[in-house]
Amino acid sequence: MDLTPEQHAEIEALRQSRAETRRPTVAALEEILFQPIPVLDHGFVRVVDYMGDDGAIVQAARVSYGRGTKRVQDDAGLIRYLMRHRHTTPFEMCEIKYHVKLPIFVARQWIRHRTASVNEYSARYSVLDREYYLPAPEHLAAQARDNRQGRGEVLTSEAAADVLALLRADAERCYAHYEEMLDPEGLGLARELARINLTLNTYTQWYWKIDLHNLLHFLSLRADPHAQHEIRVYAEAMLETVRRWVPLAAQAFLDYRLGAVTVSAGGLSVIRRLLKGETVTAETSGISPREWRELMAVLESER
Template sequence: MALTKEQRAEITAQRNTPQETSRPTVPAMEALLFEPLEVLDHGFIRVVDYMGDDSAIVQAARVSYGKGTKRVSEDAGLIRYLMRHRHSSPFEMCEIKFHVKLPLFVARQWIRHRMANVNEYSARYSVLDREFYMPDLTQVSTQSSTNNQGRGEALDASQAQEVLDILRRDAAQCYDDYEHMLLPENGGVARELARINLTLNMYTQWYWKIDLHNLMHFLALRAESHAQYEIRVYAEKMLEILKAWVPQTAAAFEEYRLGSYSFSASMLKVLRRLLAGESVTQETSHLTKREWAEMMAVLENKAL
């Protein structure tokens, strides 16, 4: 993981200058603030700021629902109720801001989650560092035969090494050409043009601020086993941060979102028939082959 001297100095200054505040804080998050957590070969994620905690969610919900919530005796019970019934606005009362260093191709997946505020490092203004992501040998795989956007079986070591050699060679050559174009004696090409020659495994950085509701939506998709490995490892690190920040909410999230599966109305009809002892096949279920396979994989606890 590479941090610039300026970033290290900033982190040290921030940690050595604690601020007095009257707002609620979370001790576990105060310990995490500013510290970079390593991800992939050169990446990191760190918490820059946060607002709110589990109690802020409960407070917002009780303002929203008034006396109706008084029958819920504990905060954890109310949070679980909100999560179970997908009441999102109380969770929007909490926010968190991350500083993330990540490969460009991961950033392009990540940016599809539009309910956030983003400010990215500008390659028009600054020169990108010579850092590019190289996957581990075990992550170099074939195209999946069942998932058009996923990986299949891992290549053998010699084939995987050949792929890595190609990726490293091309990334190095493109960066050499990038530096060459920037030199004044070679014309001093504008940074905004020279950058277009770079490969997608180059690293970028951004600040990413999001409310808790939308963060959990991000994690539900990107911490899931079918997400691409390179974005999933960032999501898994963020899930650890979620547990430190709002532990009651994180527990409810894992119970009702990450660890659950939603059945369609047609699937529920099939499930009722199965519970009644009826013999049901894919042909008699009126489900598509994919729907049937997904439902049976959940019921039989098998990976798709």
């Protein structure tokens, strides 16, 4: 992540300024406000504003005046109850805004989450920086054999070097031609056309604002092992900011969402039979072979 000295100065100035407010304020989040958290080779995510705290969730659930006088214990219990039973609307009462720098192919997955507000850097209006994502060698993996949309073993160091050489050369060349096409003294092509020559690992940036409920849904999908590594690292960085912001909700989310499993009607019946001491096999389980394998993996996992 490369900030210019100018950007560093701007961020520092923002961090120095203070104002008094009557709003709920979260010291642990204020501590990192505006600070870029590095992600991938040139990306970052930083919290630039927020509204609400754990108390706002409780307040909405109680629709009472003010934040009330209940003990923290109670608030934690209520938040855990809401999370466990998917009473989701109180979590919408908190809002957070991030500034994110990310490769375009990651942005394309990210933007599929529709319940957020976005303002992206416009390559029709401005020139994109010469910044593109190159995976670290340990993240260059072969196509998985058993999973059509995943990664398998890490490439050998020779293969990884070959891949990186190709990615780097193509990104460099495409960017150089982008600049050549843009040159007002030369070809002078419109920005909105020149940019179509850039590769999908080029970095873009945006402001992204979302409520806590929809953010947790995003994180449950993108901090998941099935998510592509390059978006998962953003989700993981954001999950840390959520832990600072709303620690009770974050813990409930880890216990009841990220770490939870959904067991089907058929799977539940298998578990009940097993608990009674009955021997159950794939054949006698009443569920499909694929679901049987998924269920056994869940019951035997030591995660």
